Amino acid sequence: MPARLTATLATASWLVVASLFTAGVTLAQTNAPSVGSPSEPPSPALLESLSRVMAAPDGFEDAFDAQVWLLDMQSRLARRQPEAYPSRHDRLALLERIHAEARRAQLPPELVLALIDVESRFRPNAVSSAGALGLMQVMPFWKAEIGRPQDDLHDIDTNLRYGCTILAHYLARERGDWTQALARYNGSLGRTVYPEQVMQAWFTRWWVDR
Template structure:
């Protein structure tokens, strides 16, 4: 009964987020996809929270990743890896927005790779030379772990941790950009 109520609410939210001029029922394929994604979202405490967060973030992410299945898979991975690293998933999305605009094949001029722009030397440091940093799950695991480490090292100072992540400690331009995207676009009130 609770699951049916949650799915009904999810469908109502889908209808609210659709264009006012279109006013049509949610796509059955999207409904099915959301149901499967929510069922696989094991990092959430509650299915309702999973449905609401996934729908909200999927709507925001549409401009970067048009394919619904790809968006929901990425969001589930972000939530899972961020939760494991004790990070806010919406902060991780802001960092990805800043680093790569959600391009999993992004490579910086310094050689950093993937959505979270991980430097390849980390693979050798970990004795994992065959890891693929353009694989989202691998990239997220590396990136979330690194950011979490820097947050602990900086005693929770987000600006300094982000600067360390970017290799720009002592400057605040990068940190301000990530925090700006977080507050203006990705932030979800706890």
């Protein structure tokens, strides 16, 4: 694991532990709007990246490793969300799509799972009080920003591609700092409650040792 990511994860882990004792952080979805009310206008680089990737063809690499990962994660998802995905087939289909989009954006698939866990509890039809939609709670304004008004943010593949692309952009902008990138994603830059929630979900439910 790269030294930068190791240091970032160590810092984030400390923040999670501290929050559990001092603030009673829960994994309930926050009231702060996600992916959609950024503290500043979307940058041209992000809009260009999102526009490009939304037009890209599908792809899925490392099939053998992905299958091993899928079998592990489907059992975790069954424990976490048995109502929405009662069958093993449904869980595997969802996880395959999450894995593919996370890899496309060069994000850890487990981190994307943690974010979805916090944002929507894996409900593709989730709608927040601020109007954010789908698994990764993407705001509809993004469609107009990149000139794709036809996109359906309740469609799982579309929602994942938007969310993963936006998160990857913020992670690059913050030079690998997950706390800052997640805060930007959530529109809560300068606060740590949301990043701590996602990190807690990552470390306690979706972490994989490599």
